[in-house]
Amino acid sequence: MNDARATGLLPISLRLEGRRVVVVGGGAVAARTVAGLLDAGADVLVVAPEPGGRVVAHAEAGEVRLQRRAYADGDLEGAWLAVTATGVVAVDAAVSAEAQRRRVWCVDRGDAARASAWTPSVARVDDVVVAVSAGRDPRRAARLRDGVAAALQAGDLPLRRSRPRARGRVVLVGGGPGDPGLLTARGRRLLAEADVVVADRLGPRDVLEELGEDVVVVDVGKTSGNHPVPQEQINALLVEHGLAGRLVVRLKGGDPYVLGRGGEELAACRAAGLDVEVVPGVTSAVSVPAAVGIPVTHRGVARGFSVLTGHEDLAATPAALAGLPVEAHTVVLLMGVSTLRTSAAALVAAGRPSSTPVAVVEDGYGPRQRATFGTLADVADVAEAAGVRPPAVVVVGDVVRLAPGWGERGRGASVAP
Numbered sequence: 001m002n003d004a005r006a007t008g009l010l011p012i013s014l015r016l017e018g019r020r021v022v023v024v025g026g027g028a029v030a031a032r033t034v035a036g037l038l039d040a041g042a043d044v045l046v047v048a049p050e051p052g053g054r055v056v057a058h059a060e061a062g063e064v065r066l067q068r069r070a071y072a073d074g075d076l077e078g079a080w081l082a083v084t085a086t087g088v089v090a091v092d093a094a095v096s097a098e099a100q101r102r103r104v105w106c107v108d109r110g111d112a113a114r115a116s117a118w119t120p121s122v123a124r125v126d127d128v129v130v131a132v133s134a135g136r137d138p139r140r141a142a143r144l145r146d147g148v149a150a151a152l153q154a155g156d157l158p159l160r161r162s163r164p165r166a167r168g169r170v171v172l173v174g175g176g177p178g179d180p181g182l183l184t185a186r187g188r189r190l191l192a193e194a195d196v197v198v199a200d201r202l203g204p205r206d207v208l209e210e211l212g213e214d215v216v217v218v219d220v221g222k223t224s225g226n227h228p229v230p231q232e233q234i235n236a237l238l239v240e241h242g243l244a245g246r247l248v249v250r251l252k253g254g255d256p257y258v259l260g261r262g263g264e265e266l267a268a269c270r271a272a273g274l275d276v277e278v279v280p281g282v283t284s285a286v287s288v289p290a291a292v293g294i295p296v297t298h299r300g301v302a303r304g305f306s307v308l309t310g311h312e313d314l315a316a317t318p319a320a321l322a323g324l325p326v327e328a329h330t331v332v333l334l335m336g337v338s339t340l341r342t343s344a345a346a347l348v349a350a351g352r353p354s355s356t357p358v359a360v361v362e363d364g365y366g367p368r369q370r371a372t373f374g375t376l377a378d379v380a381d382v383a384e385a386a387g388v389r390p391p392a393v394v395v396v397g398d399v400v401r402l403a404p405g406w407g408e409r410g411r412g413a414s415v416a417p
Helices: 028-039 053-060 091-102 138-152 185-195 207-209 231-243 262-271 283-293 340-349 379-386 400-401 403-411
Strands: 020-022 043-047 066-067 081-084 105-108 121-125 126-133 169-174 196-199 214-218 247-252 275-279 304-309 329-336 358-363 368-375 394-395
Touching: 020 028, 020 091, 020 121, 020 126, 020 275, 028 043, 028 053, 028 081, 043 053, 053 066, 066 138, 081 091, 091 105, 091 358, 105 400, 121 138, 126 169, 126 247, 138 185, 169 185, 169 262, 185 247, 196 231, 196 400, 231 247, 231 262, 262 275, 275 368, 283 358, 329 379, 340 379, 340 394, 358 400, 368 379, 394 400, 400 403
Parallel strands: 020 043, 020 081, 043 066, 081 105, 169 247, 169 275, 196 214, 196 247, 304 329
Antiparallel strands: 121 126, 329 394, 358 368, 358 394
16 A cells, blocks of 8 residues: 555565565564565575574474575576565675566665565455555554554454355354443454344344445344244354355354354354354353442352353253352353242252342343342342343342442342443
């Protein structure tokens, strides 16, 4: 990227795989150059009387050919590109002169004005290569490169392909508890590349507004007791679009593997022969309690925690509680509003005191965020009186006492942020 009219440069990418490149010099600058050339698959010959350790290591690994001697006229025979970085003015000038005679492009690290080729500052983000030249100011070029690379990493630049993909791909992206700021950089970047997004209701839906008009968005959101798109149909959608050669992002709330049925979706896609990537997300089991000041573990209070689904009646599945520590242990229930009463009773039956503190945190990080406090003995009544409704995370254990709302308002209170 540069102003060709101002610098007289034509930005171009060279395919060097299998082609000879001669590097004259063996110091730190030459070593950095060699590393880049090896990434490009070049056939590298290094000429240096006293090469540094990094160059020697490449030679000992069989990655480059090394001649431990001073440069001599004729060393550029058969080269497609030459790089001179000796730090000796006369030697660099001689290499440039030979390159000029042989019509070999030459990067002269000692004198940019004498060079017939400049190497830009380069960043690679997946299959996108960013190359920046900024006159004769390499530090400025590096800053610009880093800025563009950061924008690509963050998904702030349009990354979608305009040409058909050779092969479709499915990515399961954990979107976190719903706040776009808690979506990972990897997840956001993949959304910027997506052809199809299959979205949950509890994911960071605001990011869908940033997608291009031609991106297909399929809403498969579920609410309590209402699953308009069954899981089997969601699996089929992912496979259908993936086999059509599209990049499909399955945008899920929380983490795909924490009660998110991500394993089922991955298995369906792999069975269809599709490549699948899983991008972890910030699980609501930890982040939503944290939003109201509850740590799921705390020194001297809770040494560990367990995450259970409240979607199923714990009283009907006693095995879920069998062997679960009772003391110094936090229990987090996801999707547990409708079964709160029976879950509380099951936990008491499993050995937890009825006085154990409980918090029900609604709509974590959302506009309705609210924490309702009680104990196993009365939390169901308190939640019912407060009109608690999904989505909500239930936290059971002494860590609930650490929440500011518990200390300020006491048990049986609902506290909004």
